[in-house]
Amino acid sequence: MDSTFNYLARRLLWVPAILFFVTFVAFALARFGPGDPVRVAAGNFRDPEAFERIREERGLDDPIHIQYYTYMKGVVTRLDFGDTFRYRDFSVNEVLFPAMWRSMQYNTVALAITVGVGIPLGIFAARRQGTWMDPASISSFLVLQSIPALVMVPFALLFFSLKLGILPASGWPRDCNVVVPGLPPGYECIGVISTEAIIPVLALSLPGIAIWGRFTRAFTVDVMKEDYVRTARSKGLSEYQVMKRHVLRNALLPLSTVIAFSLIGLIEGSFFVETLTGVPGAGRLTFESIGGRDYDMIMAVVIIGSTLYLLTSVAIDILYTIIDPRIRIGARNN
Amino acid sequence: MTSNPRGFLFSIIFIGVAAFMMACGGDDSGGGGNDPLNPNGGSGSNPGAGVDADLRLVGGDPITLDPALAGDEGSATYIVELFGGLVTIDRNLQIVPDLAEAMPQVTTNADGTQTYTFKIRRDALFHDGRPVTAEDVRYSLNRTAKLGQTTSATAEAYLGDIVGARDVTRGRADEVSGLKVVDNSTISITIDSPKAYFLAKLTYPTAFVVDKQQVEANPRNWTRKPNGTGPFKMVEWRLNERIILEANNRYHLGAPTVGRVLFLLAGGSVLTQYENDELDVAGISTLDIERVQSTRDPLNAEYKTGPNLSVSYIGFNTKTPPFDDPKVRQAFAMSIDRDQIARVVLKNMAPVANGIMMPGLPGYNAQSKALAFDPARAKQLLAESKYGSATGLGTVTITEIGGGANAGVATQAILEMWRNNLGVEVSIAQTEAASFFDDLDRGRLQMFDIGWIMDYPDPEDIIDLLFHSTSRQNNTGYSNPQVDSLVTQARTEQDQTKRFQLYQQAEQMIIQDAPWIPLFFGRDHYVVKPNVKGYEPLPIVLPRLRYITVE
Numbered sequence: 001m002d003s004t005f006n007y008l009a010r011r012l013l014w015v016p017a018i019l020f021f022v023t024f025v026a027f028a029l030a031r032f033g034p035g036d037p038v039r040v041a042a043g044n045f046r047d048p049e050a051f052e053r054i055r056e057e058r059g060l061d062d063p064i065h066i067q068y069y070t071y072m073k074g075v076v077t078r079l080d081f082g083d084t085f086r087y088r089d090f091s092v093n094e095v096l097f098p099a100m101w102r103s104m105q106y107n108t109v110a111l112a113i114t115v116g117v118g119i120p121l122g123i124f125a126a127r128r129q130g131t132w133m134d135p136a137s138i139s140s141f142l143v144l145q146s147i148p149a150l151v152m153v154p155f156a157l158l159f160f161s162l163k164l165g166i167l168p169a170s171g172w173p174r175d176c177n178v179v180v181p182g183l184p185p186g187y188e189c190i191g192v193i194s195t196e197a198i199i200p201v202l203a204l205s206l207p208g209i210a211i212w213g214r215f216t217r218a219f220t221v222d223v224m225k226e227d228y229v230r231t232a233r234s235k236g237l238s239e240y241q242v243m244k245r246h247v248l249r250n251a252l253l254p255l256s257t258v259i260a261f262s263l264i265g266l267i268e269g270s271f272f273v274e275t276l277t278g279v280p281g282a283g284r285l286t287f288e289s290i291g292g293r294d295y296d297m298i299m300a301v302v303i304i305g306s307t308l309y310l311l312t313s314v315a316i317d318i319l320y321t322i323i324d325p326r327i328r329i330g331a332r333n334n
Numbered sequence: 335m336t337s338n339p340r341g342f343l344f345s346i347i348f349i350g351v352a353a354f355m356m357a358c359g360g361d362d363s364g365g366g367g368n369d370p371l372n373p374n375g376g377s378g379s380n381p382g383a384g385v386d387a388d389l390r391l392v393g394g395d396p397i398t399l400d401p402a403l404a405g406d407e408g409s410a411t412y413i414v415e416l417f418g419g420l421v422t423i424d425r426n427l428q429i430v431p432d433l434a435e436a437m438p439q440v441t442t443n444a445d446g447t448q449t450y451t452f453k454i455r456r457d458a459l460f461h462d463g464r465p466v467t468a469e470d471v472r473y474s475l476n477r478t479a480k481l482g483q484t485t486s487a488t489a490e491a492y493l494g495d496i497v498g499a500r501d502v503t504r505g506r507a508d509e510v511s512g513l514k515v516v517d518n519s520t521i522s523i524t525i526d527s528p529k530a531y532f533l534a535k536l537t538y539p540t541a542f543v544v545d546k547q548q549v550e551a552n553p554r555n556w557t558r559k560p561n562g563t564g565p566f567k568m569v570e571w572r573l574n575e576r577i578i579l580e581a582n583n584r585y586h587l588g589a590p591t592v593g594r595v596l597f598l599l600a601g602g603s604v605l606t607q608y609e610n611d612e613l614d615v616a617g618i619s620t621l622d623i624e625r626v627q628s629t630r631d632p633l634n635a636e637y638k639t640g641p642n643l644s645v646s647y648i649g650f651n652t653k654t655p656p657f658d659d660p661k662v663r664q665a666f667a668m669s670i671d672r673d674q675i676a677r678v679v680l681k682n683m684a685p686v687a688n689g690i691m692m693p694g695l696p697g698y699n700a701q702s703k704a705l706a707f708d709p710a711r712a713k714q715l716l717a718e719s720k721y722g723s724a725t726g727l728g729t730v731t732i733t734e735i736g737g738g739a740n741a742g743v744a745t746q747a748i749l750e751m752w753r754n755n756l757g758v759e760v761s762i763a764q765t766e767a768a769s770f771f772d773d774l775d776r777g778r779l780q781m782f783d784i785g786w787i788m789d790y791p792d793p794e795d796i797i798d799l800l801f802h803s804t805s806r807q808n809n810t811g812y813s814n815p816q817v818d819s820l821v822t823q824a825r826t827e828q829d830q831t832k833r834f835q836l837y838q839q840a841e842q843m844i845i846q847d848a849p850w851i852p853l854f855f856g857r858d859h860y861v862v863k864p865n866v867k868g869y870e871p872l873p874i875v876l877p878r879l880r881y882i883t884v885e
Binding site for chain 2 (some may be wrong): 034035036037038039040042043044045046047048049050051053054057081083086087088089090095098148154157158165168169170171180183185186225231275276277278279280284285290292293308
């Protein structure tokens with residue numbers, strides 16, 4: 001266990017170093033690139049001297065390492081991600097986190113659907129390997145994957161909202177149906193539980209089913225070829241027992257890596273679906289903040305995203321050593 | 335294997351992220367106990383409390399609701415309903431009193447300054463019932479000037495004419511000396527010279543009145559539920575979701591005829607929502623205009639259109655080749671057939687500009703003529719210019735704001751006309767807004783395609799602001815001493831007719847010199863539900879909601 005411990009310790013120590021590198025590059029790129037948030041927010045109105053006064057006030061004229069230090073200090077000590085030029089009456093935290101929460105609601109339900117349909121689909125196809133149902137089942141979902149959101153959403157709106165009149169045309173309920181008391185304002189609405197959420201969630205979930213189906217099918221087929229599966233069958237276990245106890249468990253191990261990294265995407269939000277349906281999520285916000293050079297907002301997204309990614313990556317490594325003793329022991333013997 | 339470490343891990347990550355976000359995201363967003371509108375504390379919004387509104391509109395989150403800081407149309411749309419100033423604009427674009435009892439007494443002083451004395455209405459109240467006093471006006475204007483030193487981009491532009499205002503915005507003084515509280519309900523404002531457009535500038539949010547008690551008690555969060563003087567009160571602002579305004583029945587200019595107005599901020603497909611009866615008003619874009627204008631479409635009955643005070647134009651950088659020669663600019667201007675573009679490409683959505691100033695703007699000259707479409711003369715002018723021919727111009731690029739997929743439809747047509755009528759191959763560059771403005775400011779663009787929206791209904795806001803050689807808004811580098819002298823004279827010309835004539839003369843010179851090719855005047859296109867009365871397209875942002883009735 002020693003060498004694994006050392007290995008994991010080393011990996012964890014790298015995390016702050018990588019984070020520093022990633023955040024500093026993002027910080028510097030944003031600020032050295034053309035344009036700045038003060039100028040963009042003013043639009044056609046132009047007063048260079050007034051802009052200069054504002055830049056000084058916001059510290060935008062300080063040397064880059066001082067700006068970086070000031071910003072990161074706020075993040076690390078107070079979890080304060082700064083101020084935004086687009087929503088001047090609010091802080092980045094107040095704007096971004098509720099948006100991420102809303103995106104997360106939609107993405108979680110969408111992921112559950114994608115995984116909930118995709119994995120059984122893949123197992124179904126793996127078991128029917130050799131018959132026509134194997135390729136047919138997955139290919140039918142490929143159709144959904146090939147239709148881009150830009151096409152799917154307007155059609156869904158036209159059909160379900162205008163023609164049939166059974167679904168609303170907005171993506172987020174204006175009147176919240178499910179309110180969790182006690183959560184801070186901006187978070188208390190579980191907007192995904194509403195008829196408004198149906199079209200966006202479908203647009204988010206349907207394309208991914210085929211991919212998950214294929215992963216699952218591939219992993220399952222691999223496992224089914226193993227000796228211990230044949231042994232289990234020859235022992236007399238029912239097919240259901242074989243699948244449950246041996247095949248699925250081992251197929252889910254590589255799948256768990258995919259699932260874990262998908263979790264990071266939960267807070268990101270899809271720009272297209274959100275803009276077309278009108279969901280006030282993080283995808284739209286991130287896109288707009290790049291165009292508006294909203295430095296602090298961009299940094300918040302970069303920091304949160306990269307931190308989650310790195311930590312998940314390390315977590316998966318830890319997970320693997322726990323789940324699979326061969327990795328643990330193998331490391332020592334080498 | 336015993337427990338399920340995978341499931342455990344997922345739950346940890348999921349819960350961890352959610353908890354993390356809520357822990358550091360939930361700031362104090364309510365007014366707390368100090369908020370006069372909500373003495374029991376809390377943010378005052380109950381999301382499950384049923385959003386019943388009389389009028390449902392779509393909008394964007396304002397950049398800010400602080401009148402001292404707002405410089406954009408989006409924020410102004412809300413601010414003019416929640417707040418007010420000494421004067422405002424009515425729907426006929428006339429300047430009328432708001433918080434003031436009557437139009438001010440104007441006296442010209444011996445030292446050349448001019449003093450406006452306003453008497454404040456007795457029945458002008460803040461939303462919490464407190465009467466508005468002269469001190470409130472002085473405080474607000476002073477506060478705005480001080481913010482000009484640090485965070486307000488507009489303070490100096492709109493208040494700079496007041497004596498002493500620039501001293502405050504530049505940090506040399508703490509109080510604007512030109513503001514004097516004469517008595518509890520009388521305030522006098524002294525400006526540095528008899529500027530005829532000063533009252534028009536006072537109609538813009540930068541000069542609006544805020545509640546000193548609220549601002550000082552809650553400097554970070556007061557704008558979320560402002561205690562203004564306007565025809566509407568803020569019920570709630572759920573960021574990115576919705577804003578709900580409610581009628582202020584004690585409004586001194588007359589209570590609004592609509593009770594509650596809902597602005598949906600989450601976006602989506604606006605026209606679809608309108609057709610699905612989720613919205614009462616929807617704007618129409620070029621994508622839908624044909625459909626809405628066709629008499630066979632049911633939406634046609636609900637279609638409304640009206641001019642707005644804006645103009646789109648092609649601007650030239652007059653300081654760098656090849657557009658430093660006016661003959662080249664004139665040649666380019668005269669080789670475009672704007673009528674054809676308006677008819678064919680824009681489907682008559684926007685009228686062709688006959689000058690710089692647009693119809694509806696006081697001072698508009700209906701007789702003005704822009705440079706005519708004359709390809710033969712255009713080629714002649716190009717030959718007469720110092721570059722001699724199309725090849726002599728070198729590479730010519732026009733830049734516009736865009737995503738890079740397609741040039742604007744009108745621009746494509748214009749490029750085609752330059753190729754055919756002038757023999758010049760112009761290439762087009764599209765950049766996003768931030769880079770565009772950066773390049774524009776640094777004088778790196780040869781030609782650009784952009785527009786100008788009026789801030790207040792006075793020709794100074796366009797002829798002076800954009801074409802005076804030392805003006806900060808002058809984005810073409812245009813410098814004509816005759817134009818300079820005409821507009822400088824017009825600043826203090828007291829006779830309205832003479833004043834407009836000066837601007838019109840300047841306009842003719844500008845048209846001839848062609849630092850701009852004025853293209854089209856703006857028009858708004860909407861569909862409005864038949865049970866909504868009083869919603870008319872308006873030329874400029876002004877308080878309009880109180881005239882609307884929903885049956």
